[in-house]
Amino acid sequence: MNYIQHLNARFVDFYGDDRLHPGHFSLYMALFFYWNLHRFPEEFYANRAELMTMAKIGSKSTYHRLLKELQDFGYIEYLPAKSPHELSRVALSQNCTDNSTLMGRTRTIFGTYRPKSVPDTLYRKQYKPNKRSLGAKPRSQLEVLDSFKEKKYDLEEAFKFFNHYQAIGWKIGGKVTIQDWKAAADNWMLKARELARERKEKRALGSGDHLITTTEKDYGEPL
Structure with missing residues (x-):
């Protein structure tokens, strides 16, 4: 699994998804961190306390709501535990576009963007060490x-x-x-x-x- 390609694809998806807000983004990145930590298995155990700390989420109800919404939006699959003594499991969607399509979408979104107030010379200016x-x-x-x-x-x-x-x-x-x-x-x-x-x-x-x-x-x- 190419995790850089996966992240790039997700950033592009997040950019165009108006349903998302910073809470979704922070929780997804926390899930991605633990997915990476477990070497990208098809699914992994989700420790709620650790994920809430990593995502800076202070409410259990907010945590569960964000998980459900990420699942409804197609970014993850949430498998809640059947017993209080078990851990829930999470699977991250790997339906990423191929690299050539991804790069094309990325350039479409970001490649042509340039604030009008910034002169063209700034983008051509080479780095010079300051004093x-x-x-x-x-x-x-x-x-x-x-x-x-x-x-x-x-x-x-x-x-x-x-x-x-x-x-x-x-x-x-x-x-x-x-x-x-x-x-x-x-x-x-x-x-x-x-x-x-x-x-x-x-x-x-x-x-x-x-x-x-x-x-x-x-x-x-x-x-």
Whole structure:
């Protein structure tokens, strides 16, 4: 049994059947799931509680009404249990059209449909990755923290980096949009380490700074 062909045929049938509503559709798909689970036998046991949960049906009366209607419409055959200790059985109709006829019906329904408000160029437009997929900016501050932690960067710099670029709209110099925030983060850390190294060198040379004195001076004494 070709289950893809079966589903396609059913979708086409559902499209043209004005008697159906979402309840019929959800129950049929739940039945199809269990039919697939049992490897498409001629009939299978129907567990009402499981089917109601799968189809999101909250009422037993609604469940039985939908089953009966699907049977009356020719989509299933419902075989109720004769005893409370037995499970009911269901058989799904396999009266599907052949593949060539099915494809023709599908194209007739869907192939020529096009909303008038959508220009033809939209249907010819090829897929292009957006800036988001290129990593233009992080999804959240947590993503930045995780990236800095993974690279063993200072987490305090992660907060500084995120807050700085979040405030200016993730643009370099406030003008050019960042194309890859992770590359910008690497540059940020290179600059941060360079500044830290310069501050360290200045501290090491601090004893030679004429502005730093090691003795106290009494500024109350006359010159």
